[in-house]
Amino acid sequence: MKRVLAHVAIIAVGIGMIYPLLWMVVSSVKPNDEIFSNPGLPSAWTLDNYVVGWDAVGFPFLLFLGNSALVAVISVVGNLFSCTLAAYAFARLEFRFKKLLFAAMLATLMLPFQVILVPQYILFNNLGMVDTFLPLLIPKFLAVDTFFTFLMVQFIRGLPRTLDDAAAIDGCGPFTVFTRILLPLMRPALVVTAAFTFIWTWNDFLSPLLYLNSRESYTVPLALNAFLDSEGASQWGPMFAMSCLSLLPVFLIFLFAQRHLVNGIATSGLK
Amino acid sequence: MFLLPWLIGMIGITLGPMIASLLLSFTDYNFLRAPEWVGIDNYARIFADDPRFLTSLGVTFTYVVVSVPLQLAFALGIAVLLNQGLRGLAFYRSVYYLPSLLGTSVAIAILWRQIFGADGLFNQLLGLAGFEDLPNWIATPELALGTLITLNVWTFGSPMVIFLAGLRQVPSELYEAAAVDGAGRWTRFARITIPMISPVIFFNLILQMIGAFQTFTQAYIVSGGSGGPVDSTLFYTLYLYQKAFRDFDMGYASAMAWILLLIIALFTWLAFATSNRWVHYGED
Known part of the structure; x- marks a missing residue:
């Protein structure tokens, strides 16, 4: 039981730490307006951001x-x-x-x-x-x-x-x-x-x-x-x-x- | 002969510039005209008549005093959790360590700027949780420094790895003996773990403190190089940079650099001087 609690705590903190990174990666393939409104997965995947950013x-x-x-x-x-x-x-x-x-x-x-x-x-x-x-x-x-x-x-x-x-x-x-x-x-x-x-x-x-x-x-x-x-x-x-x-x-x-x-x-x- | 490159480096780009910087700190030098000797004028101006210097000192002290203990507490807490022989230790350790490698990059500072902006990720999540009237964290003088403290705490992985290595050296018989004597979890932590790894705590403290005093990139990116809003993230090194490379007041900046060196030396000395009270070295 103690072990399970320790695992849960470690995983919870770990997700909290990695979430901003994952969110940035996901945001880079999101339509720009969704970055401000949608903390989860995008409605459509796009590489436009990479195309625009490449020559910015x-x-x-x-x-x-x-x-x-x-x-x-x-x-x-x-x-x-x-x-x-x-x-x-x-x-x-x-x-x-x-x-x-x-x-x-x-x-x-x-x-x-x-x-x-x-x-x-x-x-x-x-x-x-x-x-x-x-x-x-x-x-x-x-x-x-x-x-x-x-x-x-x-x-x-x-x-x-x-x-x-x-x-x-x-x-x-x-x-x-x-x-x-x-x-x-x-x-x-x-x-x-x-x-x-x-x-x-x-x-x-x-x-x-x-x-x-x-x-x-x-x-x-x-x-x-x-x-x-x-x-x-x-x-x-x-x-x-x-x-x-x-x-x-x-x-x-x-x-x-x-x-x-x-x-x-x-x-x-x-x- | 083997030592030659190091010796050239030591004299040419460390020791030489150090002495040059000390000499420059007693001059007025704007990069165009030759340096002019002004005695302790720079130091007098810094302490008597530069409110921004005192602000930058305050910002940096607050940052060091708040973020370093928090960072170490997280590092130690997670290390103790991980050290119970859990499965998947190597994986967890890597996940926690990753932010330490990325934390000083411009990319992460940019990410932080968005996360704590008015419609950034943090406020989106708080909004989902039902909070309203959320501030723009980065643009609010009372809150901006807090976002940078969070960033430093986020990189607790590297002291954590050092703690983990230290925890492994603590003999498990100590815990077993204490358990037999009826010591609870907290007692064992406070009476065995802490004293046994106190040299590691000390080492991490010195390392992170020296690093925190020199924070630059994050402060520069998050505030766009200004140290704003209203100088609330005007870190010492950022102000020094502005003085040297925007105002070209090289003498003044050199004086600031030497004051920083003395401050770091003083803190390090304080840590060493008090260490015999709380750092226990085993008889190895």
């Missing part, structure tokens, strides 16, 4: 999806490259000031992004990089997303050091140990890093808002914002249609990587 911001939405995908994929490559290197150094190598540098890295976990916002903007502006994707991408190759470096340091520390030692005795240098021994074992941490980097970059609004000015370089969140600005509240159907499209990649990653994601945040939080 002056360029086909595919351009924005493409921009976002480009930025997100390169960011994933950047983070995988830079964070693994830094994590390997912190977890396995000995060097001067290691403790101090590690503490500095941990401190940046708590650093609000706003503190470096203005000078970073001035820096990239002086380098002539405003309105290119470079300000969004360069930081990813410099291991600025401390969270992932930290996650991987913890992961590598959990791998037995005897593996490294055995490889070293067989004549492997640190680089070979890293690429041949550790990297293949780090797959779960790499998946988590790749998935979260993709999702966070895909959703990111503030950085593109600062650095991308011309419409053809907009990422999806900027395009949605421009759509909202130009149409106000009159075009909810097409807006929901494009919003659904914008959430689709995140949802797909969630479907395929959810086990890794859930385990990733659970362990990084605890150990």
Whole structure:
């Protein structure tokens, strides 16, 4: 009986949480006027909203999806490259000031992004990089997303050091140990890093808002914002249609990587 | 050598800009002319003569103080329910976790704007339940912040997952022993569960608090970048953004950024300082 009650409670809250999402998806295939009057299923199904929304911001939405995908994929490559290197150094190598540098890295976990916002903007502006994707991408190759470096340091520390030692005795240098021994074992941490980097970059609004000015370089969140600005509240159907499209990649990653994601945040939080 | 990219990043785009931002906070800089040293003038203006700054501070504090405990309470409550060895745990956990991944996106903020609009979904449902004369939640100064708090509470999935992992570490013998001694459900929850997972609560508190202080996207989209109505959703970061990139008052914005850093540091320090009273670490 208690079990049944628990199930009922969990399902009820779950439906409450998912209902807004489902409603948005259903609304995107509803006639526009029903969005304001009908909280359930539509009287007729239509793809008009997708057709209207696709060209609503002056360029086909595919351009924005493409921009976002480009930025997100390169960011994933950047983070995988830079964070693994830094994590390997912190977890396995000995060097001067290691403790101090590690503490500095941990401190940046708590650093609000706003503190470096203005000078970073001035820096990239002086380098002539405003309105290119470079300000969004360069930081990813410099291991600025401390969270992932930290996650991987913890992961590598959990791998037995005897593996490294055995490889070293067989004549492997640190680089070979890293690429041949550790990297293949780090797959779960790499998946988590790749998935979260993709999702966070895909959703990111503030950085593109600062650095991308011309419409053809907009990422999806900027395009949605421009759509909202130009149409106000009159075009909810097409807006929901494009919003659904914008959430689709995140949802797909969630479907395929959810086990890794859930385990990733659970362990990084605890150990 | 392995450390090189990180070191360049650390110095070039974290530490360097941090120091630059501190220096800029003592200058008047509008992006066109060279920065001019003005001492503590920015800080003096912020505290003495900027009602909007105090408003933004109030909005942000309210948001953090209300939404973070609510979010954590939901997360812990559902995690405890899920942790009874129910079937379908993995499925439920995923369903609850999904909003956390989507919650900071522009798309969801747009959805929220519709849901809590005058003829939005929320009012449609309330209308079906028989309520009349419903407000436009987004456009009412007293209610607008509440809609954003709801949005943050909605993303309780990620602390919940961390709670679940913590709950699994609590040895079941403790509960059995307590049950034998006649402890009821609530006593067991208050006397065993809470102390045993207090390090996890602490960790989630710090994480969500730091995140909540930096809320930007949702506030920007829901208010169309203005922080309205009547500055009722003027989040700290939104105001900072307006100062830096609409008024081009870069020195002022830098000073605000450093004040934010100090506030977050202070709250984090407070959490750590009081933690020995309520956070119990086991002898592992």
